[in-house]
Amino acid sequence: MSIDTISEGLRAIVGDAACKSGTDAARYYEDPRGSFTGKTCRVVLPETTGQVSRIVRFCNETGTPIIPHGGGTGVVAGQLSLESSDAIILSVERMNRVRGVSTDDFVMVAEAGCVLENIHAEAERHGMMFPLSMASKGSCTIGGNLATNAGGIQVLRHGNARDLCVGIEAVLPSGDVLEELSPLRKNNTGYDLRHLLIGSEGTLGVITAASLLLKPRDRATVTAFCAIASPADALMTLRALRSTIGDRLDGMELMSGLGVRLVREHFPTLKNPFRDEYPWYLLVETAGNPGLRDETETALAGCIEKGFVTDVVIAESQAQRDALWSLRENTPDANKKTGAFCSSDTSVPIGQIAAFVSRTHAAIAAVHDGLRTNSYGHIGDGNIHHNVFPPEGVGKTDFLDAHPGIAARVREAINEATLPLGGSISAEHGIGRLKPHDLQRHSSASKMAALRQIKRAMDPNNIMNPGALFSDLLP
Ligand SMILES: Cc1cc2nc3c(=O)[nH]c(=O)nc-3n(C[C@H](O)[C@H](O)[C@H](O)COP(=O)(O)OP(=O)(O)OC[C@H]3O[C@@H](n4cnc5c(N)ncnc54)[C@H](O)[C@@H]3O)c2cc1C
Known part of the structure; x- marks a missing residue:
């Protein structure tokens, strides 16, 4: 089918204003690190699950590849067409409504295009929190977070995106809508398709909404910046804090001396809170009830006594907390600039x-x-x-x-x-189009066979994000 006929079909579903192409759509071909450039594709921006379903059905019938797109912050090129201009990029950015919050269930139903930071704000408005966070929070979407099973800075305490999702709505490659948004915590009714879609990187369907698990809001947060000598000392500090602070240890980020220097070089308003430079640093956050500050201080003093930590500063205000986190959150940008x-x-x-x-x-x-x-x-x-x-x-x-x-x-x-x-070649960013060969090379034959069988069964025409996860043509 000609490109014009496909464009016409898409316009008939979403209207002219929700279809983009050429320079109008330049940002959909960009990679946040500047490592890849996607081919120019047609971009379609549906507003409802019904429209997504019609688009996917149309693409399945016409054999048109679909690349789902959230905030475009993925770093393994899963959201870009590197192979050809025949694909359409399906952006969920207009599907950005919070459909509801249940305070009894501690569940928020959010559409896939909701930006993560807006979900944080909405949870807070209801006196709760959604503890998935990362430096890209101002741009990434919950659909992208689920599609990549994103991790971030609070996994230590709250788990990955997968652990914070109790239900999902998605359009399957056939165009059928899977509606599994129930807030139930107990629901053993066959294969859990939610978990199949989470981490599938747009290869098994388009996630259109999710039921997200909220948590009671912490009443106290303590942020500390520690100077340490080595990663081995960081591990000793982690062990010590876990045994004293327990599961109120909310985050622990390692930063190298070089990394902190580079952040300060590229963002000169940011300061290293220590007068001297150290080989390594640890950003530690604890969260829970009032009184936690004293406990955290005592625990870190113990780490100094044992020689795991050389020096510590503890933030006295929200502004100081933000300043410490800025050192960490600007690290990806400083890396890019370097x-x-x-x-x-x-x-x-x-x-x-x-x-x-x-x-x-x-x-x-x-x-x-x-x-x-x-x-x-x-x-x-x-x-x-x-x-x-x-x-x-x-x-x-x-x-x-x-x-x-x-x-x-x-x-x-x-x-x-x-x-x-005993490690993994992909911790939290996924495989995308960067690592399919690595996946193939370092996975067992039985795992690869099972992955391919699932893909073929759910997407026999290979229209969903072909080129991501698997480098070869599947069917
Ligand atoms: C500065 C920076 C810091 C980062 N920090 C972290 C971090 O700490 N932890 C971490 O895990 N990641 C991190 N990332 C990577 C990135 O932010 C995450 O992978 C994020 O989850 C991607 O979300 P997105 O909405 O931008 O998805 P996109 O980039 O648009 O897409 C990513 C993948 O998901 C698919 N996809 C997107 N939306 C949907 C949908 N609705 N349905 C089906 N498939 C979909 C795409 O096809 C693609 O394969 C960082 C990135 C940057 C630039």
């Missing part, structure tokens, strides 16, 4: 963190000994990201031109160092 050409996302069992950092650093140096690495991230979940830069004084483009294939070699070196520790 010229990161590889940004890893692997995980290991928590007890292996110190071995992970030293082995992966050695593996990166073995690829090229001038590379600089900023390691940071969610130490409480065993998920440290490495951002790898060219040698000091060398620009990214010049370096990549002079060393073809080096980004893939560094990524593979990190994978090879991660796996013997």
Whole structure:
């Protein structure tokens, strides 16, 4: 079918104003890190689940590939068409209503295009909280969060996106609507299709709404910034805080000395609260009832006494908390501005963190000994990201031109160092179009066969996000 006929069919469903193409749609082809550029595609912006259903049915009949798009903050190119301009990008951004909040069930029903930060605000308006958060919270959508089973900074206490979703509404590749938005906590009625769609990266359907699990709001939050000597000391601190503070330990982010320096270089208004520089830092947050500050202070003083922590500052106000978190939240931007050409996302069992950092650093140096690495991230979940830069004084483009294939070699070196520790090649960002070969290479034949059988059974015409997860043509 010709491109014109397909465009006409889409316009008939959503109207002219909800169809974009060419330069009008430029932002849908961009990648947040500037590592990929998507092909120019037609973009369609439905407003209701009924419209999504009609679009998907139409695409299934015409064999038109669909790439679901939320906030476009995904970092593995799952939301971009890298292969051809034949696909349509289906953006859920206009489906951004909160359909309701049940204070008895502690559940919010939100449409897929709701921006994560707006969900936080809506939960707060009802005296509750939605504890999924990450630096992209101002742009990413709950549909994208679920499609990637996003992690972020509170997984230690509240789990991944999957753990915060009790129900889902989605349009399946046939165009049929799956309505499973019940707030029930107990509902064992066959295969849980919600969990199949969560983490499926748009390859099994379009998520249109979700029932999200809210939590009682914390009445006190304590944020501390610790200077430490090594990732091994970070692990000792984590163990010590878990045994004293228990599950009120809300977040623990590791930051390298290089990373904090780069953030300050690119965002000069941000300050390192310590006068001296240290090799590593830990951003620690505890949350619960009033009185927690004293407990946190005592626990951290214990860590200093035992030699795990060199120095600590504790935020005295919301402004100071925000300033400490700004150091962490601006890290991805600082990496981009510095010229990161590889940004890893692997995980290991928590007890292996110190071995992970030293082995992966050695593996990166073995690829090229001038590379600089900023390691940071969610130490409480065993998920440290490495951002790898060219040698000091060398620009990214010049370096990549002079060393073809080096980004893939560094990524593979990190994978090879991660796996013997019992780790995963994709912790929280997903596979997208960046890692299908890694997935194929490092998964068992039985796992790959099961993944393919599920994909074929649900999407026999391979219209949902072809090219993501699997690199080959499926059917
Ligand atoms: C600065 C920055 C910080 C980040 N920090 C974190 C972090 O701490 N933890 C973390 O996990 N991630 C992080 N990310 C990655 C990203 O924000 C997450 O993957 C997020 O969940 C993507 O949401 P999105 O709405 O932007 O999805 P998009 O980028 O639009 O899409 C991502 C994938 O989901 C699919 N998809 C999107 N919407 C739907 C839908 N409604 N139905 C079906 N499929 C859909 C797309 O096809 C694509 O495969 C970060 C990214 C940036 C830029």
